[in-house]
Amino acid sequence: AQSVAQPEDQVNVAEGNPLTVKCTYSVSGNPYLFWYVQYPNRGLQFLLKYITGDNLVKGSYGFEAEFNKSQTSFHLKKPSALVSDSALYFCAVRDTGFQKLVFGTGTRLLVSP
């Protein structure tokens, strides 16, 4: 079965510094990988996805992610963090069966002023 792992429960970064939120995946075949962000008591907002093509994917709000097949990773990055980026971030992979999304446990990002 497809799965993703987010090894960090929380990431702390100062505003203006670069941020990285880690995700590793385990799939059979070619992975469809996604990042979503969730603000308190809200649904999931799509940030970016990797299906095929360029390993560096650019998404919404200045976020990007790098697909690394050899390390089976899909880390989310942003060059300069904002306080408003503080939220819960989920990595997900599309299951090969009925194409549901399988989510990681989430990483809380806290950006301090």
Place this chain on the structure above:
Amino acid sequence: EAEVAQSPRYKITEKSQAVAFWCDPISGHATLYWYRQILGQGPELLVQFQDESVVDDSQLPKDRFSAERLKGVDSTLKIQPAELGDSAMYLCASSFSGADYTFGSGTRLTVV
């Protein structure tokens, strides 16, 4: 931008009562998903529809949960009777191609 509509946004119910959630997916999206997200965890699939048919309900507690999508458009998820452990965020999502998934704002259920 098209959205997935969910209602209600918040629901407080007493243990053993019945509760229902509604979802209206993006027009033309044949696939509809209901996820449950317990506080502090990632969303987990409860049920997946392809048009009006259930294609995956392996994680749906069928003794108390039911879901339907009668005309292949909007969907209702029901819990009867509700238990304290059902307190969670219930998220609906829809997809057209299996490469894009749009989530609604969710229903926050509190069982007291």
